[in-house]
Amino acid sequence: MRYNERELLSLARQPAEKAAEIRMSVPKKGNVLKKRLVKLVVNFLFYFRTDEAEPIGALLLEHCKITKEEENVFSISFIEEPERKYCFECATEEQCQEWVEALKRASYEFLRRSLIFYRNEIQKMTGKDPLEQYGISEEARFQLGTHRQ
Secondary structure: OOOOHHHHHHHHOOOOOEEEEEEEEOOOOOOOOEEEEEEEEOOEEEEEEOOOOOOOEEEEOOOEEEEEEEOOEEEEEEOOEEEEEEEEEOOOHHHHHHHHHHHHHHOHHHHHHHHHHHHHHHHHHHOOOOOHHHOOOOOHHHOOOOOOO
8 A cells, every 4th residue: 555654644633433542562662561642543543642743653454463462452463474563451341342343343354345245235236336337346356255465
């Protein structure tokens, strides 16, 4: 996926689907948990220092694994880079579960499966492919059993 810094900053300023101050550790910085403002916008997870307006990092939720680690802890790791693991510690078990569910729903893979499901449902009801009008109905990423390269 291509994006530039200005586009990413603009996206970070958009209203969040979910946001909270939680403790977080990043790879290569040890297992030190630091309080961060974490903000989910579409399929990006931005993280900020609690006193700054611009993000210090962003995770694209694509080809990643969201795992419930402990009672209040979850992690995000990347399938092609399993050593690149981000850990998050929530205040409560309920908050942790809410984050895990929200992140799974925001992943590219979930969004792709949802699009395919609704495309098929619309096609059953109307007899027409809703993507055909956009000229993208034959693209591999919108087909069952194929994966985006």
